[in-house]
Amino acid sequence: MKLIFHGAVREVGRSCIELVTQQARFLLDAGIKLGPETEYPEEIKNIKGITAGILSHAHLDHSGAWPYLVSKGLNCPIYTTAATRDIAKVLMKDFYKVECLNHIPPYKPENTEKAAELFRSVRYRTPFEIKDAYFKFFDAGHIPGSAFILIESNGKKLVYTGDINLSDTRLIKGADLNLEPIDAIVMETTYGNKEHPGRQQTEKEFLSKIREVLKKGGKIFIAAFAVGRTQELMLLLNSEKWNVPIYVDGMGKDMTEIMIHHDAVKDKAKMTDAKNKIEIVRGSIQRENAMKKQGIFISSAGMMTGGPITEYLKHEHQDPKNAFLLTGYVDAGTNGRMLLDEGTVFIEGRKTKVQAEYEQYDFSAHAGESELKELVETLNPKKIILVHGEPDSMEKFADYLRKKGKEVFIPELGSEINI
Structure with a gap:
């Protein structure tokens, strides 16, 4: 497996990672970064050749770029949970309306409709196969419907966390970490240098x-x-x-x-x-x-x-x-x-x-520093790739992991990492 990073590197926003196996190409999330000018993932070569999309959860920094990519030629199923599917449809449609108030979006409303039609719902802990890759969604504890994804291909096991939270809240339970050891993890580090209060x-x-x-x-x-x-x-x-x-x-x-x-x-x-x-x-x-x-x-x-x-x-x-x-x-x-x-x-x-x-008030739905450490200890990956965090957060967490003997990567835009 090979990973190519099109967003959420040394930043929070526009999550988009390309996963390449021997037989297929997948996109793990396709988000935007909100600001004075909306930022989209970096250009994806031969986007018409993408086999399938995987959506971890509905927040726009993970879901908002699917219509944009459809306008560029993306035309493949996008797998996600049923709750995320329905929430993301509403958020994508609403975002287009809001974007039109400020400037002309780089895609059309029919691209939003087409993206919504591409969604396919999957259940937690129910594996499915696409070409030479096996996928299984686990509850990520971030928001209702959120998932982290276990991917297996060519004898390697990779987890992509999306956004994750280990603690229960009044609304949902914390992440379901009951799975076997893995080879590598692509993990968020929004709070890699900060603890949340109780x-x-x-x-x-x-x-x-x-x-x-x-x-x-x-x-x-x-x-x-x-x-x-x-x-x-x-x-x-x-x-x-x-x-x-x-x-x-x-x-x-x-x-x-x-x-x-x-x-x-x-x-x-x-x-x-x-x-x-x-x-x-x-x-x-x-x-x-x-x-x-x-x-x-x-x-x-x-x-x-x-x-x-x-x-x-x-x-x-x-x-x-x-x-x-x-x-x-x-x-x-x-x-x-x-x-x-x-x-x-x-x-x-x-x-x-x-x-x-x-x-x-800190009602964060992201894992704090100690929970991110717990996540690594529980899943025990050999290789750790840090995304979805500000540079200082990533660097501090990377230092901690390297002292523990882990192989750690902080990718740049366009970086390619073999698993």
């Missing part, structure tokens, strides 16, 4: 801040990813009693319906109960009416760039009684990062000082 402590501090703000008459605006984070926060908030309504705005509602339909959550009954007790914001008029009174608002986008959260920022950022709470990773160049670094955001193209409170 989830219970984070929840406690988060709920305490909400109560504090509500007590002084403020409103709570929670920036949350529509996939995974929104649902976890719905469960958390539904575990407490509140004297104000809880609203969900953005795509979170549709994502919740898909997850419940596919039994992709840990406790379907609790998720259904939480869904039934919140109020759904269905447009600008309802949003304006909801903002007239005190409440807790969960809204996408999680990085505060795009989505309904920008409307809440526009109307509510000047009130010091209010609070905007970030609940996950924020990229450089996003409103979320600017808010944390400078206390400013872009509102209708203007850099604006935020008078409301703002804080970030």
Whole structure:
């Protein structure tokens, strides 16, 4: 097996790795990198010759480039879980609409439709064969429907983690690591140099801040990813009693319906109960009416760039009684990062000082440093390839692994590594 890297090297975003066997060529994910200009995977030679695609999960940094690659000639089945298939279809379609607001995307809407038609659903722990390669999906514990993939070919065993999380959350169980030793792993290192606080402590501090703000008459605006984070926060908030309504705005509602339909959550009954007790914001008029009174608002986008959260920022950022709470990773160049670094955001193209409170809480769905070490110890690969992380995170984790006697690679764009 040979790996060729078209993205997510020394960066978080545009995950795309080409896997070449003696008889076939596969693409492991095809994502985008969001920013002032959307970045796509580097050019893939003879893309019409790709045998099949593999999609680890629905987040756009892993799924968003499939339509773009279809426009370049990709025409092969893309294998993923049923939940990821349905979530990714919605995200790809929505991303195209959002992209059109800023500039002309490098592909057409029919390419998005075609990409969705290429998806084929597979079950966890159910092996399937394509030419001279065998694939098996395992629950990655990252978001509902996420998977890491075991690939066997020519006597070698390779794991591609996609994004992975070993710890249980209210929403889903941690990764399923019950598999045999492997030869090599391509693993994310988003937090290769950082530990996450305990989830219970984070929840406690988060709920305490909400109560504090509500007590002084403020409103709570929670920036949350529509996939995974929104649902976890719905469960958390539904575990407490509140004297104000809880609203969900953005795509979170549709994502919740898909997850419940596919039994992709840990406790379907609790998720259904939480869904039934919140109020759904269905447009600008309802949003304006909801903002007239005190409440807790969960809204996408999680990085505060795009989505309904920008409307809440526009109307509510000047009130010091209010609070905007970030609940996950924020990229450089996003409103979320600017808010944390400078206390400013872009509102209708203007850099604006935020008078409301703002804080970030670590509800990460990625493995922290100790969990990444545990992953390596459990699977015990001989060869380790680090992707999906910032350079300092990768280098620190690579140093640790080399001291343990591991063969470690940090690829560059276009790098080729034999397994």
